[in-house]
Amino acid sequence: MKRKRAVPKPILFSEGWEVIEQGVTKMKRILEGLPEPPFTCEEYMKIYTRIHDMCIQRSPHDTTEKLYTKYKEVIMEYITSVVLPSLKDKHDEFLLRELVIRWSNHKVMSKWLSRFFSYLNRFFIKRNSLPSLDEVAFTCFRDQVYKETKGKVKDAVISLIDQERGGEQIDRGLLKNVIEIFVEIGTGKMDYYKNDFEEEMLKETASYYSRKASNWILIESFPDYMLKVEECLRKEKDRVVHYLHATSGPKLIEQVRHEVLCVYSSQLLENEKSGCCVLIQEHKVDDLSRMYKLFSKIDDGLCRISQIYKKHVTVEGTILVKKADDVASNKEAEKRVVVGLQEQTFVREVIELHDKNMPLVNDCFQNHTLFRKALKEAFEIFLNKTVAGSSTAELLVNYCDNILKKGGSEKHSDEAIEQILEKAVNLLGYIYDKDLFVEFYRKKLARRLLFDKSANEDYERSILTKLKQQNGAHFTSKLEGMVTDMTLARETQADFKEYLQCNPRTNPGIDLSVTVLTTGFWPSYRSSDFHLPFEMTKCIQAFTEFYPTKTNSRKLTWIYSLGTCNITAKFELQTIELIVTTYQAAVLLLFNDSNRLSYSEIMSQLNLVDDDVVRLLQSLCCLKYKILNKEPNINSISSDDVFAFNSKFTNKMRRIKIPLPIVDEKKKILEVVDKDRKYVVDACLIRIMKSRKVLNHQQLITECVEQLKVFKPDLKLIKKRIEDLINREYLERDSENLNLYRYLA
Template sequence: MGSKVIEFNEGWDYLQRGITKLKKILDGTPDAQFSSEEYMMIYTTIYNMSTQISPNYSQQLYEKYGEALKEYIKSTVLPSIAEKHGEFMLRELVKRWANHKVMVTWLSRFFNYLDRWFVSSKSLPRLSEAGLVCFREHVYQEVNSNAVACVIDLIDKEREGSQIDRALLKNVVDMFVEVGMGQMEAYEMDFEAEMLADSGEHYSRKAASWILEDSCPDYMVKAEECLRMEKERASHYLHSSSEQKLIEKVQHELLVVHAHQLLDKEHSGCRALIRGDKVEDLSRMFRLYHNLPKGLEPVANVFKQHVADEGKALVQQAEDAASNQQGLNGAGAEVGLVLVRKILELHDKYMGYVNGCFMNHSVFHKALKEAFEVFCNKSVAGSSSAELLAGFSDNILKKGSSEKLSDEAIEETLEKVITLLAYYSDRDLYAEFCRKKLARRLLFDRSGNQDHENSFLTKLKQQCGGQFTSKMQAMVTDMTLTKDMQTNFEQYLGSNPNIKPGIDLSVVVLKTGCWPSYKSSDLNLPEEIVKCVEAFKGFYDTQAKRRKLSWIYSLGTCNLVGKFEPKPMELVVSTYQAALLLLFNDTDRLSFSEISTQLNLTNEDLVRLLHSLSCAKYKILIKEPNTKTVQADDNFVFNYKFTDKMRKIRIPLPPIVDEKKKVTEDVEKERKYAIDAALVRIMKSRKVLSHQKLVMECVEMLQRMFKPDIKAIKKRIEDLITRDYLERDKEDSNMFKYVA
């Protein structure tokens, strides 16, 4: 063609021959390939027509480029697509789309110079872009509704079990994306919206049928399989942005719409699965619902209600058993131990569900906590839950425990007790009962293992804070110091031969404030015990001159030898019992009033003593008349004929009836001080605070020890105002000010 001026018709005829050859190549005509010379001639022709000064055909070439594509589409592409249907139409569409992209690529190379200079200078769409737009406007918009319908039909067939060409669907879907030229509107509006709507309808029909026909486990198996298949389907031939939308649509139809009907199925729903320990089905339920917004809440509510019902049933069983045994005293105390043991087993079981089936999810931890709070704080036969748990702890830690556990099992059980304690609202009451029972174990040498005691206190401290265990730890320290003091006392006696107590004496010195308060009386001690007391007083004055000893005889223990006709026996009794029995060394018979006068005890204390020695299991004294209650006009005779198969027996005192009441009263009193301290501490730091916020912060500060009553807090606020710690704002009565 040379470098002469090229007329448009001449040049375009030459280019048209090249475009025709390109069409043959795309149609698969053999031997229709471009040589390098042909390629360069086409390029050069376009270059010359675009660069010659006059006439310059850049604009005409740009327009002809579009016209050539349109002509090809109308004459070849559309007819070939229109004559096919269904899957064959999709194959033809994919083929023509691929050919079109190749054609645009080749033409863009031929027209490269035009693209770089003319198109850029005129701010026109690039040739490649114009070529894709041409396909979108003249092919895609013509066939997309039919193509979308065909694709969705194939997807539905696959859902029903038919084999389909996934690669074909992938190519069609890719075309929906590519014709958007970087925008997802065509894909989302033309295809995705239709596909999601059809998916919703498909699974809505399935769910409506399954929910009536299938059990809950069978329904969930089908739902899980459908979700798995939809994820696989999306990964194979849908755009990645569609997967989550599709899964949410399927989840909504299968799981959300029928959630209550599914979970509440009478014989196979959530409650039935929990009741039947269907761990695998519960795990599947969690997997299905955990990704749905608030999807786990209905499951957690059923779980909470079931656990709460089981726990309340255990409490009711204990209540019934206690009623049959007339309370929790004596043999009936086992009822409390059994109840706590069953509650621990219940907690182990359902904590296993939380950690296993429900993957340690916080919603189920909360549900379990709320469920246990329902029944853990219920009293049984007049005994508070805090007392029952403290009694169980004591039984684990004391010698001769009915649990018969190994060291490892004891540690594990104590750990479980501490975990259970988190559900109790009266933790301070539990601490006080624990302190009482720890005192008994320490003072009467009933502690099974000091390491377990220390470990238990450490666990309590970690759970509830140092204030919770400070007194109990001080008690343990006192017992350690007592051992050293006893050694020093024995050395003192050895270095002072003129001081002879006459009997072996062991004294425990307790610090006031750490130990529970004990009743002290002016008991008239026997001469033998008086010598011992005076000896220790002399020693203690050398150790701590500024400290005063106050003797608590009610806690003392004595070992006496009773000379009975069948055989002598060793009696382990309290100091009170010992003082009473020693009176019979001088006489065989004493009246109630004579004993009262000689011992200087109240009638109440004396009745307990005489009952333990004449009306209980071991009848060391014979009561006249022989009735089951002690009266002021009774007489008592030493029972020389008493015998027992054991050579050493312990004679217990009956429990003090109002001891529980006193513990509760002491705790209530301490709570007042704790609330006062919390309120002052808050106001001291905040200076000014509203009534509601003050109450809320007070509850939050104290709930680690106990759950304060709102009315009690209000009452303490009024008391602090009266005592000029706080004052009300003159303009707003709901605002309080701290009075410095």
């Protein structure tokens, strides 16, 4: 027999609410700090169970909807009767403290009520797609309390921030709690924080720092102004850390930067007494680092500083150029003494200028691309000017030559020389005419190597390594070949001496030293059908017989203009050793057989041209050492002159060197470089057109300029070479578009 299950008695809403209300009342008393013991588990379960039982009753006794409505009424009633009255008459910091308390209590109340009514969340609210209990609670507080007080709260918070900026102590913990209300009230969104607080706070910040900056700019120097800016930014970042929301940080800092830096950037940087130029000139490292750090954060800040920096370096470099020009414009009599020294001084001062600026770029400006570019462009501007009538490439070569040759004007340690060479090579990076540098350097290197003037072969190889690293292997291939030739020449000379010892009949009886060079490596030297004296001819024959034993694949071409001789000259009062060139020695040896020789006789016997004969005779009878006498006795050489050995010549020295009149080789070098440039441009143009086949005029010129690294070509030269290639049928113009070129295979 089945038993019938007992049906529970329905709970009327009024009966059930009476139990719930007791719990709600107790909770309110606890929130208000009134004497009330905390909830026990039994009390909590009693309320939760009563709500549960009321919600599971079948219709018409189901009270779920009424409970949901009553939940909101409880919260609204508490806000209306307790919360709003407590906030009504409070202002400033008192209002903020009360709001923080009420918000905290509200969250506690919402938490406990949600627990009591949690059954509604699980079923009724989900089933009917209604706002959750937490949402209802937050909405009530937002609509009734937050919207009512947000204006006063915002003003109070901003007022406290202003007080702190003014140097007063404030309760940062209070501000943090209040600002969290602006954030939390949005339930996951930042709209309320941004619209109701942040926008106004940023406006007030801009206004505050605008007033401050307008005062600072009148009384502070640029460095002191930056210190104040740095301190302000530090304090604003500190505020973000301690109480503002993190999302406000970038906006706040940007606002401050705009008011204190962007608005006055031109006035600050261009300040005549303490601006950017003054800081650079006085090498204020800390201030420059601070300036870089501050202005790197504002739009176009670094670009403006880099332009000022470039202009400053350009001016300093141009002053050095003018200084060198002024020295060179002195009297002609002073030129030889002063200008040679000024070449060294100019390059040394440029190196010092570079050394002074590199720490600024690397450290103060953190090696930023803009400043590396500014330094490079500045040095390019003044280093590619003509200095004292010479190119900087030539002056740099002369400077290096003075360091590398024996008896240079400056003495340095090995380590110092390495550093100097490194700095000199760095300067070459700013010079456009690198091919000109190479040609001048080849001439100087040849003299050092051939006349044993090089101080140290290790230094020679060291600078070539540095040049190779900077400009590539093609740049130094000939120079390295010259140094290698000298090593091989010493081996050949040792073998020649051994050969003479083994073949005494071949020995000419004169100490002969021959340097065999590779034609392609060395500068071009003029060879001639010079008629050697008999004594010298024997030497040439001896080496000519020896050399095939070393190699059969090379042909010897004798360059007598590079030779030197040591001759013993017996005068009436003394015997002197003369150090002369091969040509000078040949002239003097003629007087072993003749007491007097005319100009024409000397020229015909030696088979030399007029220019060479004039220079040789000038060196022997018109300059410092008058080894020969001349009729008529005037300081010029003519074809009617007659010469005789000066047997009465005397000198304090037992050994003297007789120099030839100085010949300016610069013109010849420039001609060689100009000629080589035509070939280089031709090769570049053909290489481009061979790969592209068809190209318009402007594109061809642009690519040609980009590819030519060893010199900066003149556009007129490129155009002439294009026309020449067209005439030689390497290129042709398009019949329909004359601005278009085609490559002819």
